[in-house]
Amino acid sequence: MSRLQYVFGEALRNMGRNALVVLGAVLAVFVSLFLVFGTLMFGEIASENAAQWSDDVRVEAFLSDELRNVDQLQGEIAEWSDVDEVTYVSKPEAVENAREIFADNQAILDLIDEDPSFIPASLRIRPSDLQDYDGIASRLEATPGVLEVISAGDAVNQLISLRDGLQVFSWALAIALGAAAIALIANTIHMAVYARREEIEIMKLVGASNWYVRVPFLLEGMLEGLIGALVAVAVGLGAYRLGFDQIQGLVPLIDLTVSTDFLLQRAIVIVLFGVVVGAVGSAISLAVHRYIRT
Amino acid sequence: MIRLENVTKVYDGGVVALKDVSIDVSKGEFVFLVGPSGSGKSTLIRLMMREERPTNGEIWIAGKHASKMPNWKVPHLRRSIGTVFQDFKLLPTKTVFENVSYALEVTGRPRNLVRNQVPQVLKLVGLSAKSDRYPRQLSGGEQQRVSVARAFVNRPLILLADEPTGNLDPATSVGIMRILDRINRTGTTVVMATHDHAIVDAMRRRVVQVERGRIVRDQSRGAYEQRTDAVEPAPIIRTEAGESRAARELAEAEAELAELPIDEEFESPDDLDAGESFEEGLG
Numbered sequence: 001m002s003r004l005q006y007v008f009g010e011a012l013r014n015m016g017r018n019a020l021v022v023l024g025a026v027l028a029v030f031v032s033l034f035l036v037f038g039t040l041m042f043g044e045i046a047s048e049n050a051a052q053w054s055d056d057v058r059v060e061a062f063l064s065d066e067l068r069n070v071d072q073l074q075g076e077i078a079e080w081s082d083v084d085e086v087t088y089v090s091k092p093e094a095v096e097n098a099r100e101i102f103a104d105n106q107a108i109l110d111l112i113d114e115d116p117s118f119i120p121a122s123l124r125i126r127p128s129d130l131q132d133y134d135g136i137a138s139r140l141e142a143t144p145g146v147l148e149v150i151s152a153g154d155a156v157n158q159l160i161s162l163r164d165g166l167q168v169f170s171w172a173l174a175i176a177l178g179a180a181a182i183a184l185i186a187n188t189i190h191m192a193v194y195a196r197r198e199e200i201e202i203m204k205l206v207g208a209s210n211w212y213v214r215v216p217f218l219l220e221g222m223l224e225g226l227i228g229a230l231v232a233v234a235v236g237l238g239a240y241r242l243g244f245d246q247i248q249g250l251v252p253l254i255d256l257t258v259s260t261d262f263l264l265q266r267a268i269v270i271v272l273f274g275v276v277v278g279a280v281g282s283a284i285s286l287a288v289h290r291y292i293r294t
Numbered sequence: 295m296i297r298l299e300n301v302t303k304v305y306d307g308g309v310v311a312l313k314d315v316s317i318d319v320s321k322g323e324f325v326f327l328v329g330p331s332g333s334g335k336s337t338l339i340r341l342m343m344r345e346e347r348p349t350n351g352e353i354w355i356a357g358k359h360a361s362k363m364p365n366w367k368v369p370h371l372r373r374s375i376g377t378v379f380q381d382f383k384l385l386p387t388k389t390v391f392e393n394v395s396y397a398l399e400v401t402g403r404p405r406n407l408v409r410n411q412v413p414q415v416l417k418l419v420g421l422s423a424k425s426d427r428y429p430r431q432l433s434g435g436e437q438q439r440v441s442v443a444r445a446f447v448n449r450p451l452i453l454l455a456d457e458p459t460g461n462l463d464p465a466t467s468v469g470i471m472r473i474l475d476r477i478n479r480t481g482t483t484v485v486m487a488t489h490d491h492a493i494v495d496a497m498r499r500r501v502v503q504v505e506r507g508r509i510v511r512d513q514s515r516g517a518y519e520q521r522t523d524a525v526e527p528a529p530i531i532r533t534e535a536g537e538s539r540a541a542r543e544l545a546e547a548e549a550e551l552a553e554l555p556i557d558e559e560f561e562s563p564d565d566l567d568a569g570e571s572f573e574e575g576l577g
Contacts, residue, residue: 003402198383198385199385201383202383202385202396203400204369204372205343205372205377205383206372206373206396206397206400206401206444206448207369207370207371207372207373207375207397207400207401207448208369208400208401209369209370209401210365210366210369212369212400212402
């Protein structure tokens with residue numbers, strides 16, 4: 001019990017002694033982790049939306065009227081590993097769909113009524129993954145009996161690359177900012193050790209164990225990381241709650257809703273990350289500091 | 295208690311501090327390390343407290359093979375070694391009592407031991423009345439006595455002192471030497487590096503003279519300078535001249551010292567030897 005008191009007492013006393021430096025480190029952790037939290041949320045929103053849109057993406061292969069063995073072709077395509085589902089849209093169904101789509105356009109409806117046979121039957125294919133779209137389309141184009149292949153093509157590709165780019169970006173940012181936070185915490189611990197070098201020297205002379213000397217500093221770093229992370233999470237969640245309606249109004253096409261589960265999970269991860277950042281920062285500082293090493 | 299075998303110490307940068315030095319200090323001995331600045335005295339002290347490792351050779355301290363000891367074991371070794379330095383190394387923000395109790399607290403000793411041991415050892419060094427003062431309120435001699443009290447409060451097997459009187463005037467130095475002598479008479483091995491001719495000549499203990507990293511003389515009951523015609527001077531620690539209230543306090547404390555409880559946590563050197571070979575057997 002008195003050990004715990006000592007360790008926390010020393011850590012807090014150290015932090016009080018270098019309040020400004022500690023504030024700097026905590027702010028650095030806060031800014032870093034706030035941005036990390038933000039990019040994680042942003043990435044989640046992008047990938048949720050991409051997933052929703054990609055659910056609706058179909059590759060449509062229009063079939064020549066001469067094609068006889070449609071069933072066989074449908075079966076073959078369904079066997080492709082990157083294909084989730086193949087639906088046959090017969091000519092009468094296609095005509096029906098066309099009527100619905102162009103219900104407002106009398107000229108086209110007249111055209112369809114005149115001779116509905118120009119609307120081809122088609123196979124509607126759902127890729128198992130958004131990325132497989134290109135491969136499926138090019139293989140279909142090479143298939144005899146297929147007149148034309150259409151899809152949401154480039155739009156889908158752009159969405160995919162946006163999602164992937166965001167993921168890479170947020171990880172890169174997280175790593176860079178995490179490294180910055182570690183460096184700043186290492187610096188505060190370095191200064192705390194320097195401020196207490198005489199005491200450390202005496203502790204070592206009288207035989208205090210290495211951990212007895214180190215743990216308060218380690219704890220100090222972890223507390224700084226923890227506080228910075230808690231503030232980052234609180235500000236992040238607060239900003240999301242308060243700013244949600246306004247921002248959603250600006251981008252009606254994108255659904256900004258993120259599940260509470262996701263938020264809580266990431267908040268915990270951020271807080272743990274903060275503690276780890278603090279521990280690593282102080283550990284680095286303690287490992288290189290000449291007053292601490294034996 | 296302390297054994298150095300063919301020890302050579304070369305610092306980074308190629309400075310050779312000690313060349314092929316061997317010393318054997320038995321339990322209860324009082325040894326002066328003498329020699330000019332830069333001769334290697336301080337390096338010897340630092341090797342004996344395992345602050346440094348030898349470049350070559352073997353060192354045993356308190357029955358432990360210090361030159362082979364991993365760093366994480368050093369704190370435990372330090373608990374059987376008290377150290378005193380020229381610059382006192384007291385914490386300015388702590389009182390006399392706190393400075394001494396610090397040595398017990400950071401090694402996790404129980405509070406009641408602290409409450410018993412600290413006043414006793416403060417009495418031994420004649421500072422009972424000043425236990426609530428801060429170092430800046432004390433004279434140099436008093437500060438050094440606090441430092442000695444801190445070194446001894448653990449009841450160490452060995453006390454290493456590097457120029458403990460280097461910053462003190464001769465009269466004050468005598469007070470410090472009295473205390474070190476008393477500590478030595480409790481069975482604690484004392485090794486003291488010094489420049490102080492008067493002290494060495496007065497005490498007439500074993501003298502190890504170091505020059506340019508080599509031991510040039512190892513003489514029991516020696517003087518600072520090697521002289522065959524030396525007149526044995528009156529031992530200053532026996533003199534009554536200039537005795538102050540502090541000195542009377544010291545005399546009273548001397549009686550107390552004999553009754554100081556020996557800390558049972560410290561094993562006898564024989565036990566330590568047995569422990570070491572046991573550990574080696576495990577390794």
